[in-house]
Amino acid sequence: MKSLSDISVFLSDGSDQQITAAELHAKLEDARRHVARPFSQERMEVVAEISRVILKQKAQHSPAVMHFAFFTRAAALRKLASDCHSRLPAQSHARARGLAFHLPPQNVETVFLYSWLLSYLSGNANIVRMPREISPEMRRICNLFIKAAEEAGDRSQLFVYYPSSASDLGQSISAISDARIVWGGDAKIATFASLPLRNGGKSIWFGDRFSLCLLEGDTVLKLDEAEKKSLCHRLFNDIFVFDQMACSSPQVMYVVGNTDRHLEAINDLLETLGEVARERQESPAAGHQIAKMVQSFSSAAAGQSVLVNWRDDRLTTMLASSPERQDHKVGGGFMRVAFLEALDDILPLLKERDQTITYVGFSSESISSVAQDHLGSGVSRWVPVGAALDFDSIWDGYDLPFEFTRLVRTQ
Amino acid sequence: MNDMMAHHYERSEEYRRVIDAAWGGLRQYDALSDFPFIPVGLFKERELSSTTTPSMVLHSSGTTGQVPSSIVLDHETSMRQSRALVATFGSVLGDRRLPFLAIDTKDVIKATGLTARGAGVLGMMKFGAKATFALDGELEIARETIKQFVENNGKQPFLIFGFTYLVWSKLYQSYSDGELDLSNAILVHSGGWKKLESEKVSNATFRSAFEQRFNLRNIFNFYGFVEQIGSIFLEGPDGLLYPPNFTDVIIRRAGSWQPAEIGEEGVIQVVSLLPLSYPGHSLLTEDKGTIVSVDAKAGGRYGKALKVAGRVAKAELRGCSDVIAASAA
Numbered sequence: 001m002k003s004l005s006d007i008s009v010f011l012s013d014g015s016d017q018q019i020t021a022a023e024l025h026a027k028l029e030d031a032r033r034h035v036a037r038p039f040s041q042e043r044m045e046v047v048a049e050i051s052r053v054i055l056k057q058k059a060q061h062s063p064a065v066m067h068f069a070f071f072t073r074a075a076a077l078r079k080l081a082s083d084c085h086s087r088l089p090a091q092s093h094a095r096a097r098g099l100a101f102h103l104p105p106q107n108v109e110t111v112f113l114y115s116w117l118l119s120y121l122s123g124n125a126n127i128v129r130m131p132r133e134i135s136p137e138m139r140r141i142c143n144l145f146i147k148a149a150e151e152a153g154d155r156s157q158l159f160v161y162y163p164s165s166a167s168d169l170g171q172s173i174s175a176i177s178d179a180r181i182v183w184g185g186d187a188k189i190a191t192f193a194s195l196p197l198r199n200g201g202k203s204i205w206f207g208d209r210f211s212l213c214l215l216e217g218d219t220v221l222k223l224d225e226a227e228k229k230s231l232c233h234r235l236f237n238d239i240f241v242f243d244q245m246a247c248s249s250p251q252v253m254y255v256v257g258n259t260d261r262h263l264e265a266i267n268d269l270l271e272t273l274g275e276v277a278r279e280r281q282e283s284p285a286a287g288h289q290i291a292k293m294v295q296s297f298s299s300a301a302a303g304q305s306v307l308v309n310w311r312d313d314r315l316t317t318m319l320a321s322s323p324e325r326q327d328h329k330v331g332g333g334f335m336r337v338a339f340l341e342a343l344d345d346i347l348p349l350l351k352e353r354d355q356t357i358t359y360v361g362f363s364s365e366s367i368s369s370v371a372q373d374h375l376g377s378g379v380s381r382w383v384p385v386g387a388a389l390d391f392d393s394i395w396d397g398y399d400l401p402f403e404f405t406r407l408v409r410t411q
Numbered sequence: 412m413n414d415m416m417a418h419h420y421e422r423s424e425e426y427r428r429v430i431d432a433a434w435g436g437l438r439q440y441d442a443l444s445d446f447p448f449i450p451v452g453l454f455k456e457r458e459l460s461s462t463t464t465p466s467m468v469l470h471s472s473g474t475t476g477q478v479p480s481s482i483v484l485d486h487e488t489s490m491r492q493s494r495a496l497v498a499t500f501g502s503v504l505g506d507r508r509l510p511f512l513a514i515d516t517k518d519v520i521k522a523t524g525l526t527a528r529g530a531g532v533l534g535m536m537k538f539g540a541k542a543t544f545a546l547d548g549e550l551e552i553a554r555e556t557i558k559q560f561v562e563n564n565g566k567q568p569f570l571i572f573g574f575t576y577l578v579w580s581k582l583y584q585s586y587s588d589g590e591l592d593l594s595n596a597i598l599v600h601s602g603g604w605k606k607l608e609s610e611k612v613s614n615a616t617f618r619s620a621f622e623q624r625f626n627l628r629n630i631f632n633f634y635g636f637v638e639q640i641g642s643i644f645l646e647g648p649d650g651l652l653y654p655p656n657f658t659d660v661i662i663r664r665a666g667s668w669q670p671a672e673i674g675e676e677g678v679i680q681v682v683s684l685l686p687l688s689y690p691g692h693s694l695l696t697e698d699k700g701t702i703v704s705v706d707a708k709a710g711g712r713y714g715k716a717l718k719v720a721g722r723v724a725k726a727e728l729r730g731c732s733d734v735i736a737a738s739a740a
């Protein structure tokens with residue numbers, strides 16, 4: 001039997017309130033009845049005000065939180081609202097779905113903010129099952145929202161934690177939710193797939209994904225020192241933040257060009273990237289350095305890599321013997337490098353689970369054109385290097401504000 | 412060692428590719444610390460072979476459930492390993508096969524999915540006779556079995572072998588002081604101190620505790636691993652671990668992987684002249700250690716004296732792929 005302490009509700013002062021499952025269900029039934037108009041003035045103002053607070057405290061915040069603050073500036077919210085509005089079919093009105101149940105990943109902790117935010121702006125009541133551990137910074141931001149909702153008399157937003165052992169909660173919360181957003185991992189998705197939502201509500205899944213990076217060889221060749229350094233800082237953000245384990249963190253680098261002409265410049269770029277990583281982050285645990293050594297040596301033994309640079313503790317790189325896909329998700333600074341003759345050659349290599357392709361040296365027109373030529377499944381984002389982890393309201397193929405609402409037709 | 416390098420480079424295509432891709436190809440090396448090494452974990456990923464006549468592939472994992480290592484053995488390498496073990500243990504056990512009490516269950520040596528613990532017990536059984544297992548299937552102490560064994564064999568030298576933690580938690584902690592006389596026993600144990608350190612039991616505590624409880628003074632800890640069977644570092648009278656003649660140890664600094672100073676803790680690399688059938692002659696382990704002294708001649712021992720400090724730190728990587736939360740439905 002569950003004890004009182006199984007469910008913790010986050011309060012705005014940073015403390016937790018312990019409640020029973022019955023109390024939680026009563027709160028959720030109540031919350032469901034308090035939905036708002038999508039992109040309502042009140043909710044937009046709550047979010048924009050918190051963005052202003054975060055931007056003012058700039059120095060105290062991590063880059064991930066700063067991105068969130070930019071994403072939620074008043075002007076950005078107005079643009080998001082008008083974009084969503086203009087996408088509505090004629091004679092249609094968007095309405096909140098009701099109660100949305102969010103299951104963010106345990107470890108990429110900014111995800112829950114976006115997942116919740118877009119559903120909140122869409123007018124929904126929300127319950128977020130928080131990760132077991134979140135950083136003090138994240139908790140402070142969470143508190144700002146809880147406080148703002150409290151002050152507005154809005155009881156429809158709940159941030160809770162309950163342990164995995166309380167497994168029937170996932171089932172009972174699902175049963176009263178109108179939408180459910182599951183982030184992270186095929187195994188987690190499989191667990192939730194069998195748990196029905198209220199009246200067959202909307203399920204949104206974010207499973208395991210793999211991401212790639214595309215470099216135009218001649219562009220790398222022509223970089224001066226300052227440009228090279230700047231590119232390496234952007235590559236660092238893509239690769240090293242979240243230990244290269246976010247779904248959109250690139251794991252392989254495809255260079256359009258050839259080894260004779262470009263290998264030296266690419267090696268030089270990777271060396272600089274290693275230096276940038278040394279400036280910006282601690283040496284990884286010895287065990288992880290050895291794990292990277294094992295995977296790269298194994299790839300060499302199999303004949304899949306012809307050159308392995310394992311001596312840089314931050315970044316292990318392998319030069320692939322062919323552009324064929326050999327996917328590694330080792331993380332913590334592990335990059336496979338392969339060469340392609342032309343940009344189009346990436347297309348037959350793409351796979352169903354590919355998510356983000358970051359690029360440098362190609363025009364947005366040529367990227368748009370190659371993206372349009374890709375008819376198969378996989379790949380939902382093509383963005384410039386440096387933006388791999390920048391969250392977007394259209395993610396993994398879902399237009400999230402659209403998914404978080406239902407359409408009402410009037411004729 | 413240059414001959415060993417050439418031997419494996421010529422016979423193992425996979426090893427050759429590793430040396431070419433990660434070490435810039437084969438050359439002549441002057442200093443021992445210049446020789447290429449490969450991480451032991453590679454044997455979990457690939458079955459590396461330098462022999463055309465393999466006699467068996469040893470599959471062994473650290474603990475049940477881990478990915479096992481695959482070690483390719485042929486007749487010659489097996490013989491070399493056996494002779495090496497005889498030479499090492501002969502120095503403390505003598506020439507005769509002593510009655511053998513394993514502080515483990517007989518299930519540990521089952522044929523499939525052998526763990527490092529099982530491989531250790533199996534290896535030591537060659538030095539003993541009348542093998543007796545002191546633990547039952549649930550790893551609980553079989554008091555009656557032990558009583559019988561000591562009654563029958565306790566008047567003469569006999570051998571006790573087990574995993575360090577089991578020897579402590581099952582044998583030591585199951586008896587009170589003076590309850591059992593093991594004064595004729597030679598206790599050989601291995602497997603690491605991590606669990607015992609968390610209980611604040613050092614090697615010195617361990618030794619004096621066994622002396623007080625069982626009047627047991629002949630105690631030999633050793634360090635070894637399945638990827639390099641035969642290269643056993645045996646405890647000397649100073650409590651430090653000494654490699655056999657055909658084996659050497661280098662401590663490397665994580666990150667730069669340059670050799671560390673004497674007295675400086677780092678990652679242990681073990682170099683051995685034994686393995687011919689698989690390229691295990693120069694391995695970077697996942698263990699931390701320190702070379703405490705060189706040629707200090709404690710108890711007449713030469714060479715490097717090693718102190719092992721457990722496994723290197725693992726990284727807990729973040730990520731959206733959420734294995735932990737999978738059970739959180």
